[in-house]
Structure formats: C-alpha cells, structure tokens
Amino acid sequence: MPESDSAQILIQLSGIGKSYPTADTASGRISTLFALLRNQPYRERFDALTDITLEVRKGESLGLIGANGAGKSTLLKIIAGVAKPTRGTINIHGRISALLELGAGFHPEYTGRQNIYLATALMGMAKEETKFRLDEILSFADIGEHIDQPLKHYSSGMVVRLGFAVATVVHPDILISDEVMAVGDESFQRKCTSWMENYLSSGGTLLLCAHSMFHVQKLCRKAAWIHHGRLQDYGESNRVTRAYLAWHDANNAPKAQGHAQAIASGTYALLDMSFNGQAASAGVTLAMGENLHISGHAFSPDGRPPTVIIGLVRKDGMPIYGVSTRMDAHVLDQVGSQEFAFAIEFPALKVLPGEYTIKGHALDPEEYRLFDELTGDLVVTGQSRELGVCRLEHRWLPS
Template sequence: MNTVRNEATVATGGADLLAVARDLGKSYPKVFRRRDRLRALGKLLVGIDDLDSVPVLRGVNLDVLRGESLGLIGENGAGKSTLLKLLTGVLTPTTGSVEVRGRVGALLELGAGFHPEYTGRDNVAMSAALYGLAADELREKLPQIIEFADIGRYVDEPVKHYSSGMVVRLGFAIVAALRPDLLITDEVLAVGDESFQKKCVRWMEDYLAHGGTLILVSHSMYHIQKLCRHALWLRQGEVAAAGDVFEVTQAYLAYHERKSVAAPDRGIIAAQGVEFHLLGLAANDLEQETPVFLNQGDTLRLTARVRSRDGRPPTVAFGIARVDGTAVYGVSSEMDGIAPQRLDAHTWVAEIVFDDLTLLPGAYTVKAHPMDTEGVRLFDTIERGIVVRGSTREFGLVRLHHRWNDAPAQVMAQNGADSASSSSS
C-alpha cells in the first residue's frame, strides 16, 4: 500500500481534502564533482532537461483530510523532510503533483524563516505578516505568543543569540497563536526541555480535538502513536508502508529489530562453497526486507530456494518467532517426511503453507534454514518480517481453538450426585 487515504474522501467527493499528492517525486542533479556541475550547467544552457540525477523521493501518493493526523516515519535520509518541503511549496516536484489547501503552518528546519539579526519580537511581526495577519490582530495575539514561548527578556534580543530550544519555542508559539488549518512539523518535539515538549503535546492534542490537521515527522514512535491516527513509512525515498498508525509503527520497529541482529552475508556464504546455502525466502510470493502484512486467519506461504553444492537434496526447516526472539513454532521437511523439489542440478525448492493462521496480532519473524540431507547440520539462515493485523483482547502468541461450557454448574452438580450415589452403594 503506497497511499494514505480515508474512506470519507469518497463520501465528501474530496471537499475536505487539505493535502493531495499523486506520484510525487523529487530528484537532484549529480553535482558532487566539478565536472558534474559543469556538465549539468552545459546541458541547461543548451536546453537539455535530461540531467543525470539522484532520486530522493519516488511515487508518493497521499490524501490528508481535514481533521486528520498523519505521522511520517523513516530513517535519516529516507525523504521525510523532502516530502514536507514539497507539501509546503519550498521545493517543486520533479515528477507528479502536489496540492495543499487552506492556511498552512510549518515548522521545518530549525530557525527557517527567522532573520538572525532581528529580535524575537521583530521576527514574530515578520512571520505574522507572512501569514496575512493585520497589525491589530498581531497586537491582540502578541502577548499570547510571548507567554507561550516563555523565553523572557530574550524576546527583545537578536535571534542569533538564541539556543536551538529557544528558536523552536518562538516558532511553535507563533504557530500556536495562528492555529493554521494544516500544521506541518519536522522533529519539533526533539528540541527543547521536557516541560516545553509537554506543553507542545497538550497544545497539539487540543488543536486536533478542535478539528486541526497535523502532519508530524518524528523518530519517537511514542509521540507518533500518541498524536497520529495514520502513519506513512518512507524507506529510501519510497513508501514502505502506510495506514493505521499502530500497524505501520509496529512494522517499522520490527524492521529495526531485525536490522540490529547481524545477518549473514549472502555473498560470503555463497563464496565459501558451503554444502547448502539459501538463494532466497519469500513470504506469500514477496521477497522483500519490509514486513508482509497479514490478517488473522489468512494463509501464510513460505517458499525457500536452496543451492546444493553436490546436488544432494537438502532438509529445509522453517520457523516463526516474535521479534523479541521468542520462538513460536518450528518444523522441518525431514520431520514431516517431505522431500524438497528439484529445480535443476544444484537448486531445490521447499514450500510450507499455514492455512487459517492462528497467530495473534503483532510483529513476527519467519526463518528458513537449509540442513543436510540427514537433518543434522544447519548451514544458513534467512529471515523475513510479517505483521499480523487484527483486534483482540486475547493474550499470548497464538489463538487456540476452544469452547466454553455453558452449563458448568449443572455438570458439577451431576458429577457430585453420581459420586455420592457410588459412595452409598
């Protein structure tokens, strides 16, 4: 899924859409070296638009409704700030289109929009003018802005003397007073002391409760889950996952859990000429690093391809574990008396299918291991992530089929009567 949407979009005919992006992309020309810059300049001078470029954002589709809250997550360099700059008009897209309606309040790069030589009070006046506030409106809101920023006498000092936390305080205070239709923030909660962060969170919660619309970038999954109903995960400039905030953030955290575990180098294993090594592992035909999403009760199909150095048939083991390493289930082809299928002289494939998946909602890791024909020695491992979606109040890892006795008291009474009768006889 690469689009954040809301069903109300259809019902309203798009009337409540504040931000719309279609196939949005951004690329920058390769100008790392002097000759690259000269080549790019020469092409522009002769009217050639086909510059050698590096894409930083590709194929992003986005619908943000009025009153919605969207969290943008991803590693550094994933394209989050670039997407925000496209939404706010700071950058123009290379491909696709973007449209934002209503008054936008943006807190992007630290101090962006502030003149370092002007005082805080002067910068407030300049920002208010850019937002279209009249002089009398500014006079009315100025005490509120100064109180919210809480930077004391520094409000009349040049901004170049401010700490990073004071700059964010002033910027957020301006936005808080203006209450824009759409608020776009980039890591605003990562700067400043804890008391100011709490003040910002309380203000955002009130802003959303009164119909405000928020796009929030943060590396804190706590703040994303607390303030946002939907999330979009960017990975290497593309949408890795989008949708419900808890599903997307759980998938993102599971991805980082797997990254923190040292994975075997596939090239080194192949070069070592071990007896058996894995060529690939697919979950429901998807061979990818990002998690595969499933619903409770869906079918999970795992397919492993194994390279056999001597052409002997391998034993293939499959396992499922929680992302914290807790084992859930494991089985091998040798245990069930199944032989992998030969694809060619040195390649074998094994596939296992879990119908009506009984895993409870959460993030899991599936694993494949090639073993020798006798099922004694293990040679290699590949892991893939899956996320099981669903709503339940049950505990544990799996759903066990069960039933409730609707008349236990009568059964106990009957058993007691039978016992008494046996004793008297």
C-alpha cells in the same frame, strides 16, 4: 471507514516524483539551467521521490516514517510548497502552515519581539494581527525579559521556544511538522504536546515527519512508510509503524556467528532447539499471553553438563530477557555420553505483539566462554497499544 471517506480532502498527491540534478561541472550546471528554463528533465539526476500517491483528509493526520535519506523531508517540502515536484500533480485545499524548521527566518541581530513580527509576516500575518496576538505568543514562549534582547544571545532552547510560540498563533487547516516535536526542555515539550493535542481535537490535521514511532502512533491516524523514495506502505498508523519497526529491527541486527563452526570444532554446542515442539529454524507464532516452551539438546566434548543460556531479543539485537541454567542452578539431564537435554517454559508470555528472536547459547560448565548460538524467530500476535516490549503487571488504583 465511511465517515472518513466523506471527510474533506486536504492534500492530494498523485504520482509525485522529485529529481535532483547530480551534475556539478560547469557545463553540467549550464545544461541544468537550460533544462529548467525549457521545462525539461535534467540529464544526470538523482531520483529522491518516485511515484508517491496519497491523500490526507480533514482530521486524518498522517505520519511520514522511513530511514534517514528515504525522502520524507523532500516530500514534506513539496507539500509545503518550498520545493517543486518534478513529476505528478499536487492539490492542496486549505491553509498550510509548515514548521520545517523552528526559527527559520529569525534574525540574530533582532530582539525576540522584532523577530516575532518578522516571523509572523513570513507566515502571512499583518502587523495589527500580530500586535493583537502578541501576549499569547509571549506567554507561550515564556522566556521572560529575554524577549527584548537580541536573538544571538539566546540559548538554542529559547530560540525553539520562540519559534514554536510563533507557530502556534496561526490556526492552519494543515500543520506540517518536520521533527520539531522534540524541542526544548521537558516542560516545554509537554506544552507543545498539549497544544498539538488541542489542535488535533479541534479538527486540525497534522502532517508529521518523525523518527519517533510513539509520536506517529499517538498523533496520526495514518502513516506512510517511504523507502528509497517510494511509498513502501501506507495505511493505518499502528500497522504501518509496526511493519516499519520489524523491518528496521531486522536490518540492524548484528551478524550471528555460525552454528556450523561450533559443531565442526567439537566444542560445547547446541545440537538442536525447538519452540513449542517445532524446529527453531521454522520459527514460532503465538498469541500474546500463550505459553512458550523451548527445548533441545546440547553437546559436551568432555561429558560434563554444559551451561545453556536462553534469551529473547528484539530484532535489532536489544536484549529483553536472558537466563542461564547456571544462574538458576539447574543441571541438564544427560541423555547420551556427550549429549544433554534442556527444556524451559515461559508461561503466559508477556511480550508485546511484534517480531523477536529467541537465542540459545551453549557455554562451558563454568559459564566462562560462549561457544555457540542457535536462533529462531518468534512472532507474537495480538492487538495492543501498550508501549515498550513487554507487559508489566499493573493495576490502576482509585485515588
């Protein structure tokens, strides 16, 4: 994108690394202290971040994603200037406002109003400026007469309302936000989101750390996936979030039981399964909206037709759809003394692009017990910004 290349660089990180000392003995603490005083690395350390290089340009919001403990928050702290990187250089151009925690610096004994002055002072605002913007803050927080009561009597929701309201009055070039989007009740969240959208459309740049891929896709043009302190993937946010989700889903799938065991024990079992004519083990890739044809053979020890379940699950095991022959009152064709054939077609598959698993199960005819499981990968390709797992039929109506 040529236009973005010419946009002003706001944040430039190159080779950023961050180590924490792990020594917790008395001598360890002293040697750590001396290492700091002489600007030397710690002897025993844990590397929270390694070699992070990225840049954020004006208007090009960046979302940081990754598992818990991957180092996202550490990176935000470094950019916010709260923590100092152990290695590498960091260049910031422009005014940063960091919402690492809403209401950090609030004082429980102070009234809401007094806390507003304290918090804005922490953000570098003069008293007159705060006085000038006070009505704006009060109307955003919208907590009524509670504003003149001590903060300790506030509900946690009121504290974050006040915290966010204070944060909205500074108009920074870069807004750093660590999971603070999902605060307060539904109506306040809407208020925050609409403020954020307004901020972004007026040229603001957001640096967001979130577990909600929805927020990252919606608000950020780019995403950086941090994995064990390293930059795993960095680029266009839709692509990176999808890659992260696929990895995440695959990692959280429950252990499948062995197919070999079912075959060996001579119970109801699936002998083979294929997708669109290819063996299930090879998986299948198709474009969204294409037909999916699943067929195979099932083994029955007593010659009665077994029940077969075919299902589609997300990589993390969340079921999307499953159906059994018995539900549809379908009886399998007998092709051998103990062998039955099954085939099912899903015309124009409405599953959104992503990676899934197709599961086949063999059960006894009464559908009491599940004996076997065969799985295969399904990759659905395509460009879609729709949310969820599948497309529901819909049409927009004229009002």
